[in-house]
Amino acid sequence: MKKLIHIGFVAIIALLASSCKEYLDVKPQGEVIPKTAEEFSALLHTHLDAIDQGTDSYIFGNSIWMLELECFSDNLEASLTKYPDGNTLPLYVGSWLNNSRNAYRGIYSTIRDCNIVIHELEERDSELGKTILATAHAMRGACYFNLMRLFCDPYDPATAERQLGLSLTEEFDMENRPARSSLYQTATFIENDLLEAIRLNRQEAIYRYTADVAKFYLARVYFWTRQWDKAAAIAGEILEAHPLVEGEEYLNMMNSKSSALGNVLMRSSVYATGQSSSSDYDNTRTLQKARPVSKEFADLFAEKENDIRYALSFNAKREATKGVFANLRSAEMCLVMAESYAHLGDNTNALKYLNLLRSKRVTGHTPYTMGNLPDVDTDNKLQQDATGQPFSKLTWAIHCERRKELFLEGDRWFELKRHGRPEFWAAKDGQKYTTMQFMYTAPIPRNDMLLIPGMQQNNGYE
Template identity: 60%
Template structure:
């Protein structure tokens, strides 16, 4: 690993010299081109180090990045008495960060470039190291496109995906190519193919993080986001069976751990101490009191102290206590199973998985049945489900459980996007600011609009 990190430093310096305008498709030139599997592995390791040390902002994320995502949604509010201004100030609403999403765009396409380099330029193929490199390159390219899709494309509509705008797909090096946006369906298909290719290598290497099980969890996420409920179920079930839910102190210790991956967490950032990672962690922790937890979120905990998440997530002053965390864990798979079965009208199975999660979080819980499900909140911000219809009590119960379970893990913003992109306003500096529907989809960086003929900007954004 030490040799790989040394090689990484050489490669990072080299790639830093590549023109920013051409990060989509530049094939590196010069003498410092990786040749061995070890050198290609080091190229991937430069990205993995960012995750391990807690300063990655685009691939898996970090505590501060997840906290900012929470600031965009409705789990927390802007404080009217405590404020933070100046450099590094937390966003008051998504409009404060729309332009800066270009950094994620650039970072993810840089990752795609490096993954393409491994996939198409590495000649070694039969060694265990080479297979790990291929598996990781396909996995991380799929993750990069998945993250880009959720940020820069409209919510996936299974019936209209072939017409929806996707992304510039770059899978090979071509100095002359200037790819325009494909369809959203084509992007989803590429991501699925990359994940399946990564899985086919059956990687178990913890060094490369994106093991076979981690990629399967991402595949379940993809099917869930693209409304392929039937396909999401077996993949999510396999992961949940392999990583059973934990409860009580094991659960809270798992989510409180620093520099450790515990319990049923398959992947997490910030495993190693670093100055940048420590800054992100401490900043996120320090900013929590500035964004009070919303009363509507607190009111979801009907069992109050009997629910382990109640005291773990916030205190009586409405200050969040759960430190933001970037991870992949099996509780999400349980929620995917519950919701996927619900959309397929398989109510027994949906209730089983919903009750399974509740049984691990609530002492003396009462199992939900179709007869005692809570009523849909007619005053809630979210009114439309992922398929564009009104919530049923079952889907609403699953929706609320997901909100409680994945609090401070960067999920809520994408749940709002997936469920109708509701518009809402907040107070900021004495004025009223509105999160409008188009803001759920970040703008394509103007650099790309200028660089690529025929490149279409997302709706709602105009070049100033």
């Protein structure tokens, strides 16, 4: 009996001891790196597929994110939201700020995968290797650009070297925890990534971030950072390669549920026949009608039905009817050129590109000249242009044209940010919710504040 008890005891101890072996070990770093170009491409395809399916919110964006951005802005009238249909719409940006950590985490996850490709890929000279490398550079540049617009203050060339930029990670290193760079360093980093993607000059559409897409983002970066001459030049290249369309072709482009038609370089939800993307696009179509467009926005259409965007954008009940999807298309480049030339003092070219766009949208339009531009709306909440100067008639006309053209395309919120971050409010249940100036810049997530030594928070968040 004693013998049996002794054996039993030893067996139990042996089992207990062996069961603990390595089960909590952290997987060793550095042993899961892919080797071939094809294996590396899988890292990127995950994200590219999410864009195509419409499930990605923040790398490129999808329908619901475009609608949410519009809800932060003043194109829709939050105080007139119809409930319960509009229950899931954010009332104002404050409804989203504490969820912004999802954007931060999601975009940095993509940057991590791009970093692995950029620094670990050995097959750099094959055609596939070059394509993957270019895609990773373009995607990383676009990701940092998105982070910069969301988590940094508006770019001011005079103070950019002192403004807070982003934590820049160039290679995959789990131990690396960089504090924030300057905004100037961030913008330069993005520029270099996009220039490298352009230099590699890849055109494989299946990888989405082609050389032209990289150029598009580069034009956006130059525009955001007020490098007007560079912005106008590169936007001109895009516009020449992808001319504006008009009439029926324009309507087909804007109403397409899943195809990149006309001059759309890239868009979300191209696999909208799939389950998830279909619901993203279709749900948005229903949801967008729960919040009417603002009177201020509706009144911008002075030409009413002669402007093809009037009937496209909203109906008689002021319900937004335009299809919502994230995209890159040439009209934005045309407007970048118009505004850039205006800031450069080249009124002739500014008017040329403003009139070019209007000629494609307004039937029987009278071309603007410096003598017949509409007056600046002195009652508007925006009174300064992107440089902080009072609007001229020209910059005001370009600004209004941009607002109409890029309605529901995720642009207006960043336009407000670029033009002085005005404060405005919305009402719900007897309460007044104010979009304050600091809210135009999202907070650095608290986890990163705790984990990264020397990390600095944006103003307004404690």
